[in-house]
Amino acid sequence: MTSLEERRETRRRQMLDAGIALLGDPEAGALGVRAVCRTTGITERYFYEAFGTRDGFAHAVYADVLSRAQDALVRGVREAAEGIPQGAAPDALAVAQGAVSGLVEFVVDPP
Template sequence: MELRSSAPSGQRRGRWSGVPLRDRQALRRSELITAGVTLLGGPEGPSLTVRAVCRAAGLTERYFYESFSDRDEFVRAVYDDVCTTAMTALASSSTPREAVEAFVALMVDDPTRGRVLLLAPEREPVLTRSGADWMPTFIGLLQSRLSHVSDPARQQMIATGLVGALTALFTAYLDNRLSATRQQFIDYCSDLVLRRAATH
């Protein structure tokens, strides 16, 4: 008689071997977020259901609801994770070109992340507020790099204009509406930031 494991696919026996109990929930949450990025940033648009996320992560719905109350909370958590990763990369860059290259590496070389950050708020109503909430954070980071501009109001306007322009450029690039090569795109975005910052 053949004995079959009752564990769902991906939840093989020993999966958590060696992981302290107190760390397992955080690890499961991380695996769910990773699956969520892939599904939310899919090339055909979001195809994210609780069941699809659990299947992609190899976890049961029990573990999903261990960390998230519902799909909406999960979608916001996925978006926040991508935004936090982007902010960390940008904040650690010492020059405008480094910042652009870091952002391209994160959001264009791995387009699922880029689609989560820039396209998902247009397709997921639950992210409308999240996108608006994160925008001042990105603007504030850029504004903090404009220390040579003495007027705070001008700093804020320059930073807001640049974030708007760069958002439009990256969105068009991810949507394949620009024919520029990767290098042309980096060069143009870097020059844009440098020109706008230097002329004020």
């Protein structure tokens, strides 16, 4: 059985994912409360409980995308750094390529 906090977080995650999907859909129109609730099947009550306002939701969606992009960038840098022998100076070009690779992977195949 899930706790109240787990259910809240699950609903919040579902609404954030719906917001990201709606932003990426040129047919979706505005990032509105009703569209998010219709997409997720979650009532407006829970929307406002999780985000307070439509602006709060938009901010949370953008913050989530930024966090995911940052994670992809860091992962790319880390993978590039793993290829550098221990004790050797980091190759700036390899690290930069790793960062760009991670970010491109995020854009092309988002989580």
